[in-house]
Amino acid sequence: MKQIYYALLLSCGTLLGCEKKERVLPEQCRLEPNAGPCMAAMPKYYYNPKNGRCEQFIWGGCGGVVPFQTLQECKDCGCEK
Template sequence: MNPTILIVFVVVAAVGGIEERCSLPKETGMCKAYMPQFFFNSTSGACEHFIYGGCGGNENRFETIGECEQACLQ
């Protein structure tokens, strides 16, 4: 396979993964821990605070607002 085509494919896949992760809904998870986290709210277009329960949930979860903004506002 042509290396240039492979690089383009990897970049497109990575960008698609970021967009998909950031478009997932907020999920607090099924457990009852109290873990402050951030998620990207695709409706408001901003990273917002929420309380994560410690298990379950999805990939739209970040430990800091900076991580959220770096992943979803680029």
């Protein structure tokens, strides 16, 4: 009986597409923010994969990594769950 159960479970996962598909985020959503070396305080945005949301960080004004200029730009990219 166990063998039948496992066979059905396996066929569901492979033949019927029941397995969960991993979500692939756009590259821009995977960029980690970096404030850079300058001392300005400019609000910019990035996708936080820990909570699945777009969040603000403070950019120094030069260098660093700025994934998104605005919150709306981050949301429009399709990063948020």
